[in-house]
Amino acid sequence: MHQHSLDISVDADLCIGNAMCRQAASRTFVTDEHGQSVVGEPPLDGREQILHAVSACPVAAIVVRDAETGEELFE
Ligand code: SF4
Incomplete structure (x- = not known):
């Protein structure tokens, strides 16, 4: 997914569905049919909220990368 020059992904093998990311960035992460989080289309939160997630x-x-450089970003 692509937002504010960010590539955002959630590893479904790791996600335990506790919704912390959805609290931090409720317009970016949504619940799928398994109760896990996935990136909504389009992700609408700002960079700060996404990195907080x-x-x-x-x-x-959750892995967030700069879409231009591929650098992994943290808060
Ligand atoms: S991706 Fe979101 S729902 Fe999944 S474990 Fe992390 S904080 Fe919890």
Whole structure:
């Protein structure tokens, strides 16, 4: 997914569905049919909220990269 020059992904093998990311960035992460989080289309939160979701995830399932450089971003 692409938002504010960010590529955002959630690893479904890691996500435990505790919704911390959805609290941090409710217009970016949505619940799928398995109760896990996926990136909504389009992700509508700002960079700060999205990076806050990265740090809120207890299992490091969310990866955000700069879409231009590929650099992994953290809060
Ligand atoms: S915070 Fe992490 S583990 Fe929790 S729902 Fe979001 S991606 Fe899944």
